[in-house]
Amino acid sequence: MSGQSDPGFTPTGTIAATKDRRRVVFATVVGTTVEWYDFFIYATAVGLVFGQLFFAPLGANSALIAFATVGVSFLFRPLGAFLAGHFGDKLGRKVVLMWTLILMGAATALIGVLPTYEAIGITAPILLVLLRILQGISAGGEWGGAVLMAVEHAPKKKRGIFGASPQIGVPLGLLLASGVMAIMTAIAPGDQFLIWGWRVPFLLSVVLILVGYYVRRKVEESPVFAELAERKEEAKMPIVQLFKKHLLLVIIAAFVFAGNNAVGYMTTGGYIQGYATNPEGALAMERGPVLWAVTGSAVTWLISTLVAGWVCDRIGRRNTYIAGWIMQLVGVFTLFPLVNTGDVGLLFAGLAILTIGLGFTYGPQAALYTELFPASIRFSGVSISYAIGAIAGGAFAPTIATAIVQATGSTEAVTWYLAGMTVLGLIATLLLRDRSGIPLGPDHEAEQSVSPIYGLAKA
Template sequence: MSFQSITAASQSHDLDRDTKRIVFAAALGTVFEWYDFFIYGSLAVLFSTLFFPKGNETAALLAALATFGAGFVLRPFGAVVFGRLGDLVGRKKTFLVTMLVMGFATVAVGFLPTFESIGWAAPILLVCLRLLQGLAVGGEFGGAVTYVAEHADVERRGFTTSWIQITATFGLFLSLIVIVLCRASMSAEDFANWGWRIPFIGSIVLLLLSLYIRLKLQESPIFQEMKAQGKGSKNPIADTFADGRNLRHVLVAIFGAVAGQAVIWYTGHFYSLYFMTTTLRMSQDQASFYLLTALALGTPFFLFFGWLSDKVGRKWIVVTGCALSALLIIPLFQGLASYGNPALAQFRSKTSVVLTGNGCRQDQSFVGQLFRPKAATHCQTVKALLTAHAVPYTINTDAEPLRIQINDDAPKTFDDAALLAALTEKGMPPANTPAQPNGPMVVAVLFALIFLATMVYGPLGALLVELFPVRIRYSGVSVALQLGNGWIGGFAPFVATAVVIATGDIFGGLWYTVAFAGLTAVIGAFLLPETRGRDLSN
């Protein structure tokens, strides 16, 4: 499908002036909140050096990714709190509150002291602010998509709400653009010292603009009609979870649609960025440029699949996207590795390392890795070194002290310098050698990952809104979205990285995405109803 075809589809679904104003206002505010939420994710590798103790870079990266995931922990609770408010007092008032909470938390991150200044208080404060951000996002997105859907023409609901689906990608796109501009305008040292604060503090401009525009909105007419007729729920959360039919809708929405969408989106948009910078050793600027290009090419397909869902239905587009992702995610990342750093891929194809030592198995504890300021054992140090250089390894536990076998050589005891020298002799690119990626093919692979995300995510907003009755719609949509995205999708980068560290397989963590995408495809195929055309006033 060409961009011209997408444009033609968009023109055939031209929105009237009032709907455009409503979509723009809701979308702008949601872009702002996603920008705020993702600016940390875009800088997670840098934050691992600023907010966590030095001495074990692998553990610091895991901790930084876990802190990114912490922003997802409270998202379901935000969905409960703000979903209840949205169903009781209105859609508009509620997402104004979520915007203010998000704005405060993001600006505050820009003023945080680092670990070097205040020790462990720095990551604790950072986690607290990430939790606040998660609370706000938990109530924002469901409100925005509900508000837009309740204004949209029934024949254009998928296309209209797909503009809200775009906002997460726009937020990531904007965060990457701001970071690239900041990096380009100062030295790397200045950016690491203070320049990283600019994207956080500067978000206050977007906050004020979004608030100004949203204050001009009117409440949803469907919500007003429901309140006028006295049909509103007195306790939306109880009605969502205590009513068997509504609870079934929530569970089907999560495991038949949202879980797959979440892992596919975060793997393609975020884990791909970490993979390029930490595993393939691309520069941050290289990886950001390739991802930005792929985002620019792929984003119109959100609208296309939203439009297509108005024609053929929502369900099978989502299910097909999940099934294709389950089949293609690992091959696509294998292609990304081959094209992203050909020299490293060639070295990996002909190199195997076996670690033998009684201390290696217990070093695989993810929790232990998170909070150890120093590498505790020789085996842990070696695993961190091998992971940092994307060297595949396996582990035995038969001997002490640690012995390392490279290919068919005899097992030996190495210190770090000797191990690096031995691997370099086998063909490993030196650490200071920049990656020489095949740029067009890297963009093509990233585009394929983004395309899969658009296929699942484009129709999702309309599907979820149509799935729930009006009296609990804000709560039902928000809870389903945030349980799936918050507790399943948001931790995908962390889980994938942790599995890589534990196993030595740079593609091992992707099985988390494959499993949830496949499970969602199966459950969705059998249990997810087709919702296109449903009356939203009921």
């Protein structure tokens, strides 16, 4: 029964067992959590220690330079997306996910043993940036494979909630990264944190990678790709086909994510942590309470992401996004007034309000992206759209925010910058038709290739 339209069917036509689907969900959650823990532990450390240990000797702009290294990794996400998209559409989703996990873990663990500027001079920040680049390549390839494994295994009417499983890996990764860092500030307070405490969360990555690798090994390949492989219909040059036929769609989809990502990187990029705890800043708050506030906001983000996945299965991806952009805009305008009070409870409140909107503009993304692109080039489409959106959105959001505050002495312009990115995401969403429930299998390539962009008949 190779003609089934619901990817809940395997290539041989049997309905995928519930336990197999649960295993896929569990594996995507664990794997993406580990990946994003690794990615975010760097951003958290930038705001807390890297500026002092690796970049301080570079002068007065050391904080700006340190945050720029967060963005540098995004410039290499497209490379990871191109590689992962090419091999994911030719060799399968599973093999790519295994390699991205290993690459991310190795880079993170090596950061944990890296000598500081005081020990080896300029070589230290150079090596740090190189390892951050490897993290960026891995992150660029990870997301597309994870969401396709989740959504292509899902029943047609539950793609949103299944797709939210890899999405919650982001707030879970943030929760884990901030939580571990907060614990280490208690175990190794003051100078001890700068001497050795910050290294422990990076070295912990080795254990997490082993767990993630074991879990992902147990997962079956995506039924959509398995059917493509069985028919020998894998795309020969998927990236060439993607840009030839769907370039405008890639750009619009990228801006949908950019609107979410720029705002999200106020926390995941380490900006709020660094802004609130900067000893020379206006707030100069203690590290531990700020990290616990960020950890708490990761919980509200996780919950809202799951709820958004459930909601978008009922009212559609587009309607859920529109509601999310409105909520995100509210969060943007309340964030800094609450943070600037210097009260840790109000800081948490500002982040919690913000993350509700973030969840609703992130939870439906996996299902939305999967339903936008034809099966044979889907890995390339979702990965490259995501990577471009990350560059346009979060790549340099912390750097831009730091530069704005340095230039104006106020966070008011940062608020308008984030509001502008939110509106941009809303506009991009309004340009797309809702394709909830569209058949995902290779029998429906013609239907999948009809452009979802309003005003275009074909891609």
